[in-house]
Amino acid sequence: MKFCGIKITHDGAVAVIEDGRLVMSSESEKVANRPRYSRIDELGDVEVLLDEFGYALDDMDVVAFDGWHEPYKIRRWRGIDVEVRLGPYVEGIRSKTLINPVQERTLDLEYLTFPHYAGHVAAAYCTSPFAVASEPALVVSWDGLMYPYLYDCRGDLTKLRTVGALFPLVGNAYSVLAGSFPPFDQRTSGFENLGLAGKIMAYAALGTPHPTAMAALDSALKDCHAACCRESPFGTDDAFRLESGVAQLEALAPTIHLDGVSPVDMIASISRYLGDQLVEGLDRALQTIPDAPRNLCLTGGTALNINWNSQIRESGLFENVWVPPFPNDSGVALGVACCAMAVAEGRSQVEWDVYSGQRLGTSAVDPAWKPSPCSLPELARLMDETGEPVVFLTGRAELGPRALGHRSILAPATHRSMHDRLNEMKGREAFRPVAPVCLENAAPEIFDPGTPDPYMLFRHHVRDSWRDRLPAICHVDGTARLQTVNEAQCPELVELLTAYREISGMPVLCNTSANFKNCGFFPDVASAMTWGKAPYIWSDGTIYERPEASS
Numbered sequence: 001m002k003f004c005g006i007k008i009t010h011d012g013a014v015a016v017i018e019d020g021r022l023v024m025s026s027e028s029e030k031v032a033n034r035p036r037y038s039r040i041d042e043l044g045d046v047e048v049l050l051d052e053f054g055y056a057l058d059d060m061d062v063v064a065f066d067g068w069h070e071p072y073k074i075r076r077w078r079g080i081d082v083e084v085r086l087g088p089y090v091e092g093i094r095s096k097t098l099i100n101p102v103q104e105r106t107l108d109l110e111y112l113t114f115p116h117y118a119g120h121v122a123a124a125y126c127t128s129p130f131a132v133a134s135e136p137a138l139v140v141s142w143d144g145l146m147y148p149y150l151y152d153c154r155g156d157l158t159k160l161r162t163v164g165a166l167f168p169l170v171g172n173a174y175s176v177l178a179g180s181f182p183p184f185d186q187r188t189s190g191f192e193n194l195g196l197a198g199k200i201m202a203y204a205a206l207g208t209p210h211p212t213a214m215a216a217l218d219s220a221l222k223d224c225h226a227a228c229c230r231e232s233p234f235g236t237d238d239a240f241r242l243e244s245g246v247a248q249l250e251a252l253a254p255t256i257h258l259d260g261v262s263p264v265d266m267i268a269s270i271s272r273y274l275g276d277q278l279v280e281g282l283d284r285a286l287q288t289i290p291d292a293p294r295n296l297c298l299t300g301g302t303a304l305n306i307n308w309n310s311q312i313r314e315s316g317l318f319e320n321v322w323v324p325p326f327p328n329d330s331g332v333a334l335g336v337a338c339c340a341m342a343v344a345e346g347r348s349q350v351e352w353d354v355y356s357g358q359r360l361g362t363s364a365v366d367p368a369w370k371p372s373p374c375s376l377p378e379l380a381r382l383m384d385e386t387g388e389p390v391v392f393l394t395g396r397a398e399l400g401p402r403a404l405g406h407r408s409i410l411a412p413a414t415h416r417s418m419h420d421r422l423n424e425m426k427g428r429e430a431f432r433p434v435a436p437v438c439l440e441n442a443a444p445e446i447f448d449p450g451t452p453d454p455y456m457l458f459r460h461h462v463r464d465s466w467r468d469r470l471p472a473i474c475h476v477d478g479t480a481r482l483q484t485v486n487e488a489q490c491p492e493l494v495e496l497l498t499a500y501r502e503i504s505g506m507p508v509l510c511n512t513s514a515n516f517k518n519c520g521f522f523p524d525v526a527s528a529m530t531w532g533k534a535p536y537i538w539s540d541g542t543i544y545e546r547p548e549a550s551s
């Protein structure tokens with residue numbers, strides 16, 4: 001059977017599962033250099049994205065839409081405005097049966113719609129190694145506008161049990177509280193805030209958690225929560241929910257500015273405090289669940305926080321911790337397709353590959369860029385000899401927000417200046433780290449723990465003896481957001497890194513996303529040329545040299 005999952009709100013995407021295998025998941029922001037987090041405003045876009053892989057909506061056995069905290073959205077489709085009724089948000093999250101479809105109809109399209117967290121939970125569990133092994137797992141989903149809810153999946157997604165909220169804070173607590181301190185206190189609202197948490201995460205490494213600040217934060221949040229509970233018609237469970245929760249936090253933020261604690265230490269304290277809350281909340285929950293699984297999936301936008309993910313992994317509460325490369329809303333289309341599959345076929349696992357996004361486009365390239373044949377070993381030599389960054393484009397786009405070597409800028413990591421240069425090229429703040437990509441079998445020598453982490457979702461410490469050798473990828477706190485690669489996952493990167501190691505002794509390169517500022521990944525070589533900030537573009541055996549670079 002064919003299942004199509006659709007998310008039309010921010011991080012819009014379309015995913016298709018056919019006979020238990022993910023065949024495509026195309027994100028709106030990765031079309032034509034659209035802005036990050038783009039919605040699907042025209043349902044015609046769904047048809048265009050499906051058509052790239054030879055599908056049409058009519059081919060689907062089941063179409064499933066993501067639920068949202070507004071009951072419907074008006075979208076343009078086939079020349080007219082249509083009302084797309086969407087599944088529940090909060091009500092579904094609190095439900096004992098999260099994977100519970102609602103049947104709807106728009107024009108001649110019949111579809112199911114699932115609660116928003118159902119998509120998150122399904123995307124995390126169904127893609128996990130636990131699902132493959134039919135093992136049980138707990139799943140935490142924590143989004144910007146909701147609490148961290150814990151679910152218990154014993155192998156059958158349709159029998160998922162809602163355990164409850166770990167603690168009463170919406171995920172936006174991080175950006176609202178930490179964002180009230182410089183340098184983040186002048187921000188604007190809207191989609192920009194979706195990227196704020198990542199910047200705060202990077203900046204927090206510059207500070208030190210302060211016990212006084214963490215105690216003050218704990219006291220202020222508990223007082224605030226108690227006040228909310230008194231006023232809330234929903235009781236403790238939903239007192240701090242959605243926009244009202246964010247408003248409460250915004251009112252609270254000025255009260256946590258403490259004399260004697262610097263803004264950067266406050267930001268570090270807030271980061272550590274929330275990570276501690278996750279670990280403590282999970283520890284408490286584990287005491288209440290009989291025969292609790294020791295596998296954990298993390299999802300929701302907060303699962304992009306590598307420090308919290310690592311804090312949980314290092315806590316020892318679980319034997320295995322899984323975070324999919326699309327824990328934010330970019331994975332929800334895939335998630336609701338999984339929900340539909342589970343309901344219709346009783347299947348709770350999906351075969352998938354992270355490189356299941358759009359194909360590389362074939363727009364006409366700028367003839368001023370000189371093309372030459374270039375094998376991956378030849379590219380490795382060029383990078384070593386010139387020390388220059390290269391836009392590296394190949395195959396289908398990676399899913400989710402991290403560039404994992406198909407829509408990347410790769411560069412030597414042996415000089416600190418490359419870190420500054422990449423941030424400058426990308427128009428990013430100087431404090432932002434640059435991630436390393438490393439051969440999986442070499443990672444333990446360079447990183448601690450250096451265990452396989454193919455999606456840049458955990459923190460690794462750069463071992464002392466390597467910090468001066470790879471300064472471009474070493475964050476100020478001595479950590480790195482590591483991507484490991486092996487032959488099965490990404491043979492192109494393995495061939496390149498293997499050749500680069502033979503030449504330079506380094507099995508590591510810088511890896512950052514290839515995109516216009518605040519836009520999705522480049523969809524084609526022509527876009528990288530228009531951007532023009534890297535002197536070389538490599539794509540599938542051809543290197544293009546920027547005009548002035550060859551003169």
Ligand SMILES: [Fe+2]
Binds near residue numbers: 116143328
């Ligand atoms: Fe979400």
